[in-house]
Amino acid sequence: MKPEKESSEKNISTEEKIKSAARIVFHQKGFAAARTRDIAEEAGINLALLNYYFRSKEKLFNIVMLETFQDFFSSIFSVFNDVDTSLEEKIEKFASNYIDLLFREPEIPLFIVNEIRNNVGELMDKINIRNSVFNSEFVKQYNKAIKEGRIRNLSFQHFMMNFMGLLIFPFIAKPLFKEINGLSDVQFNKVIEERKQLIPVWLKSIMTV
Amino acid sequence: MKPEKESSEKNISTEEKIKSAARIVFHQKGFAAARTRDIAEEAGINLALLNYYFRSKEKLFNIVMLETFQDFFSSIFSVFNDVDTSLEEKIEKFASNYIDLLFREPEIPLFIVNEIRNNVGELMDKINIRNSVFNSEFVKQYNKAIKEGRIRNLSFQHFMMNFMGLLIFPFIAKPLFKEINGLSDVQFNKVIEERKQLIPVWLKSIMTV
DNA sequence: GTCTATAACGTGATAGAC
DNA sequence: GTCTATCACGTTATAGAC
The missing domain is CATH 1.10.357 (Tetracycline Repressor; domain 2)
Structure with missing residues (x-):
């Protein structure tokens, strides 16, 4: 179920949107103060998608870091x-x-x-x-x-x-x-x-x- | 019910214990990552006492800051x-x-x-x-x-x-x-x-x- | 003043429909 | 892939006994 080797335009785009939103929010607030809801909003996507693509806040953070x-x-x-x-x-x-x-x-x-x-x-x-x-x-x-x-x-x-x-x-x-x-x-x-x-x-x- | 003008030794001592524990924890972790439980434990007191003396995590933080x-x-x-x-x-x-x-x-x-x-x-x-x-x-x-x-x-x-x-x-x-x-x-x-x-x-x- | 128990809330994560 | 609804949990804060 994980989007590992997918390469459709829409898929990549969403993943990147989340990641760059995460960069912004994490850089500004740090891990503890950043909320996954902030990131989802910044990315303009639903909260569930964040976990769909990155499994957890911590995994997303590690990638960004x-x-x-x-x-x-x-x-x-x-x-x-x-x-x-x-x-x-x-x-x-x-x-x-x-x-x-x-x-x-x-x-x-x-x-x-x-x-x-x-x-x-x-x-x-x-x-x-x-x-x-x-x-x-x-x-x-x-x-x-x-x-x-x-x-x-x-x-x-x-x-x-x-x-x-x-x-x-x-x-x-x-x-x-x-x-x-x-x-x-x-x-x-x-x-x-x-x-x-x-x-x-x-x-x-x-x-x- | 607030301990405003109290000056019994025990009272002051506990308040100070909490405040200096809060200094340590807040300095180390910042506001967001610090937990009131950490502070209570560091102070060697019960969690409820923290709120009794300082009303909220935020108020305690502002004082420490x-x-x-x-x-x-x-x-x-x-x-x-x-x-x-x-x-x-x-x-x-x-x-x-x-x-x-x-x-x-x-x-x-x-x-x-x-x-x-x-x-x-x-x-x-x-x-x-x-x-x-x-x-x-x-x-x-x-x-x-x-x-x-x-x-x-x-x-x-x-x-x-x-x-x-x-x-x-x-x-x-x-x-x-x-x-x-x-x-x-x-x-x-x-x-x-x-x-x-x-x-x-x-x-x-x-x-x- | 101090404690135990618990309420109230916020947040990360998932189930399931579409 | 994307969404809504909801769960599960941790944390702050408070009620009430002592």
């Missing part, structure tokens, strides 16, 4: 593994690309961070992010630059915390920053836009102090 | 408004104090950021953080330093995003950093401990580039 992670991290590694760019160019390109990505999907960082905490391990194994990072062209170039004395001998751990903190945290704490500085959405985005250029400059100054 | 915010932000402003320290000293002291605070209560940043998003406004008004920041001694010193040309003309918005991002983000993304770098809890804490000294140095180099 895994896809979100893969999307999010694959966009990182495409820049990190480009063999034709220097370390400095990678940093600039990454900052710019990543901020664009966060403009498009600003809820993802908080979603990822929350659900990692509730999952720990089970998920991490599936995407094996550790190896992807350490075998990347970026890390090789980073270590080479240190060996050649071109940048300060700062552990990659600190570098990553700095880079991600500077890029991602403003999105995570967006409502707080907006309130403190009295910014509209447009003004906030303008401040973030400036950071595309600023963050690489700041990182460079940190690395060469 | 407000107190958490006040604790968290008041610890900021005590450093920011010390008139006897320089800008540089405030940055050093704040970094050190704040990291110690986060060691003690590492779930708070994620809790705050999540619940601000689900609340927006209603909560912000109550603590009026905007005025507290802009009237602080810290901001005055920051602007004075710019006017005197001692530091770069970088808007306070960016400075705050940088400072908070460098300090707080590692705690928010702790499981991710631990996994990527293959760190134990002890090793992770050691890395963070190093940042107490490093972050002020980095900020200074950013501000004088």
